[in-house]
Amino acid sequence: xxxxxxxxxxEEGHNPALLHHFAEPEQQRDAASLGMWVFLATELMxxxxxxxxxxxxxxKYFGDFAAASSTLNTALGATNTGVLICSSLTVVLAVWVAQxxxxxxxxxxxxxxxxLGCAFLGIKGVEYHDKFVEHHVPGPSxxxxxxxxxxxxxxxxxxxxxxxYFALYFIMTGLHAVHMIIGIGIFVWLLTLAWKRRLxxxxxxxxxxxxxxWHFVDIVWIYLFPxxxxxxxxx
Amino acid sequence: xxxxxxxxxxxxxxxxxxALLVGTYVTYRVAFLDLGPFNAAxxxxxxxxxxxxxxxxxxxxxxxxxxxxxxxxxxxIFFLLLxxxxxxxxxxxxxxx
Numbered sequence: 001x002x003x004x005x006x007x008x009x010x011e012e013g014h015n016p017a018l019l020h021h022f023a024e025p026e027q028q029r030d031a032a033s034l035g036m037w038v039f040l041a042t043e044l045m046x047x048x049x050x051x052x053x054x055x056x057x058x059x060k061y062f063g064d065f066a067a068a069s070s071t072l073n074t075a076l077g078a079t080n081t082g083v084l085i086c087s088s089l090t091v092v093l094a095v096w097v098a099q100x101x102x103x104x105x106x107x108x109x110x111x112x113x114x115x116l117g118c119a120f121l122g123i124k125g126v127e128y129h130d131k132f133v134e135h136h137v138p139g140p141s142x143x144x145x146x147x148x149x150x151x152x153x154x155x156x157x158x159x160x161x162x163x164x165y166f167a168l169y170f171i172m173t174g175l176h177a178v179h180m181i182i183g184i185g186i187f188v189w190l191l192t193l194a195w196k197r198r199l200x201x202x203x204x205x206x207x208x209x210x211x212x213x214w215h216f217v218d219i220v221w222i223y224l225f226p227x228x229x230x231x232x233x234x235x
Numbered sequence: 236x237x238x239x240x241x242x243x244x245x246x247x248x249x250x251x252x253x254a255l256l257v258g259t260y261v262t263y264r265v266a267f268l269d270l271g272p273f274n275a276a277x278x279x280x281x282x283x284x285x286x287x288x289x290x291x292x293x294x295x296x297x298x299x300x301x302x303x304x305x306x307x308x309x310x311x312i313f314f315l316l317l318x319x320x321x322x323x324x325x326x327x328x329x330x331x332x
Contacts, residue, residue, distance in 0.1 A: 030301040041311035048315045081259045089252040092293045215294045219286045226278035230266035
């Protein structure tokens with residue numbers, strides 16, 4: 001029995017990417033994926049708390065939230081949703097080509113992902129800039145006077161309630177942007193791995209779990225976009 | 236994760252990508268239609284469909300060889316719903332506030 005185990009270890013010893021405490025590459029890959037999924041579960045609860053806060057205040061101050069939401073640039077928000085969806089495609093392509101040792105395609109997909117990620121943050125930066133110019137950033141200089149509530153002629157939003165919306169807007173999109181910046185860091189690292197030919201069909205777990213992270217951040221935005229940008233647009 | 240599939244997944248990926256873009260466009264357009272109280276419900280339904288597509292096909296939950304991954308995904312969603320539903324059950328029934 002122990003001879004067999006030793007032989008198995010020796011046999012797999014040819015693969016430098018296989019850590020000694022795993023029996024086979026498949027097991028090592030599954031362990032890494034599972035670990036990433038458990039981390040994403042904690043991330044879901046982390047963002048979930050903020051979505052819960054958002055939900056409670058939105059139901060409480062519906063008109064004020066609609067008024068505050070209507071000052072956002074919906075076109076830029078929709079564009080950013082498209083940018084992130086395209087980046088998810090390039091990520092899933094990177095994961096796929098990494099499994100088949102197509103190095104040029106892998107590097108191309110990773111660079112495209114980085115470009116799209118930076119484009120997202122650039123557009124977000126433009127939106128943040130507009131909010132600073134309009135004094136819609138919560139704090140001493142916050143100003144939201146005489147903003148009409150959509151669908152209620154003659155009624156104006158309560159600036160204090162609108163400030164809660166903008167606080168949630170900046171915390172949620174800000175934390176999402178922090179995740180994007182971390183994701184870009186991960187993909188720069190993946191790019192250097194690919195460049196140094198460290199990713200092979202036998203060992204490409206970093207691309208796979210980096211991809212899982214990127215897709216999760218995309219999913220968060222899929223919910224943020226309608227919740228923050230599209231309140232009562234029809235009124 | 237695709238070691239078990241021999242055919243090219245490229246077609247699937249591009250189809251899902253197109254579906255996600257269509258979903259975004261539909262969310263955007265539907266937001267400008269007056270659906271009464273259903274605007275938010277429709278927006279969240281489309282978002283959930285999009286998120287499910289990303290999880291199943293881009294994050295490879297569909298066809299995952301490790302069943303533990305499905306267990307983690309389902310329990311994560313369960314606890315998220317627990318957080319949201321119990322909180323809303325509380326705040327939604329506070330007649331005194």
